[in-house]
Amino acid sequence: MKNRYLFIPAGVVVLTLLIVGSLCDLTIARGIYWADNGFSHFMAGFAMLPLAECSGFILGTLFKMVTNHEYKKKWQNILLTVISFAALIGGGFFFGTHFTSYHAYNLSKWYAIIFGAIMIVPGYIAGYFLYDKMDHKNLIKTYILIGVSILFMVAFIEVTKIIFPRLRYTSIVKIGDDSLFRPWYLTDFSLNKEFVKAHDLVDNEEIKSFPSGHSQAAFATAFAVMFIPKLFPKFKGKEVYFFYGGFVYFLIIALSRMLIGAHYLSDTMFAGTIALLVYFISNEIYLRKIL
Numbered sequence: 001m002k003n004r005y006l007f008i009p010a011g012v013v014v015l016t017l018l019i020v021g022s023l024c025d026l027t028i029a030r031g032i033y034w035a036d037n038g039f040s041h042f043m044a045g046f047a048m049l050p051l052a053e054c055s056g057f058i059l060g061t062l063f064k065m066v067t068n069h070e071y072k073k074k075w076q077n078i079l080l081t082v083i084s085f086a087a088l089i090g091g092g093f094f095f096g097t098h099f100t101s102y103h104a105y106n107l108s109k110w111y112a113i114i115f116g117a118i119m120i121v122p123g124y125i126a127g128y129f130l131y132d133k134m135d136h137k138n139l140i141k142t143y144i145l146i147g148v149s150i151l152f153m154v155a156f157i158e159v160t161k162i163i164f165p166r167l168r169y170t171s172i173v174k175i176g177d178d179s180l181f182r183p184w185y186l187t188d189f190s191l192n193k194e195f196v197k198a199h200d201l202v203d204n205e206e207i208k209s210f211p212s213g214h215s216q217a218a219f220a221t222a223f224a225v226m227f228i229p230k231l232f233p234k235f236k237g238k239e240v241y242f243f244y245g246g247f248v249y250f251l252i253i254a255l256s257r258m259l260i261g262a263h264y265l266s267d268t269m270f271a272g273t274i275a276l277l278v279y280f281i282s283n284e285i286y287l288r289k290i291l
Helices: 004-032 038-046 049-067 074-099 109-133 139-163 169-175 193-198 213-226 239-259 265-287
Strands: none
Touching (some): 038 239, 049 074, 049 109, 049 213, 213 265
16 A cells, blocks of 8 residues: 555554553453354354455466466466466465364365365356456566565564463463463463363464464465556555455454454454564565565
């Protein structure tokens, strides 16, 4: 977005809720916990759908570039083809794994992969057929910027989960001991594999509440769709609407994760805070044509 100030309202909301959560996480979790909330279980699996379509769209356009002979050198076309199909398969597996969680549908691994493929393929097909209507100037550079930003966020979230182990509220309820609750900024390394085994928890993911990967993925969607007006001339100047549409989706996902006790408020808003910082920097890189 050219007007950088348009990020401010989202930033104020996220930072305010992060502070509130940091002070009142347990109280909020107790007040809204709804273990059997059907919407939240649905979103535990399908929250990744918009990001899956965005990812598939990008991969579909890359393969269209090959069939259109955009590049004359053989190695370039081979590289794009490999990236397109390898990432499509990998993406199907990644998005499918979210259906294996007991918070979602607890599907077997192979059924989950099938669901992941179903999620990502429509976007791939759309990208292939809509490519010719796009503005191709700096297309690859834009994709690199989007991809690097999202991959950085995914890596950051995963590393942070290791550094700041935190017990999910669902597990606190199962164990029946609120004293196990810790604010996100108080690292408790007693939460380890032995702890999981001793308390008969589902798996090691139960001590990885902080921060929320689903919330980060929802914000990644907001970031990805923000670039639609840059790629389709008919939407020029509409970046703010696309971004805030994605931002509302992020807030919905954050609430759904909190309702079933998968995350606390600060888990979701910390992910949103880091995402905003990364995406603001990425937007600056795009506007200043640094890449």
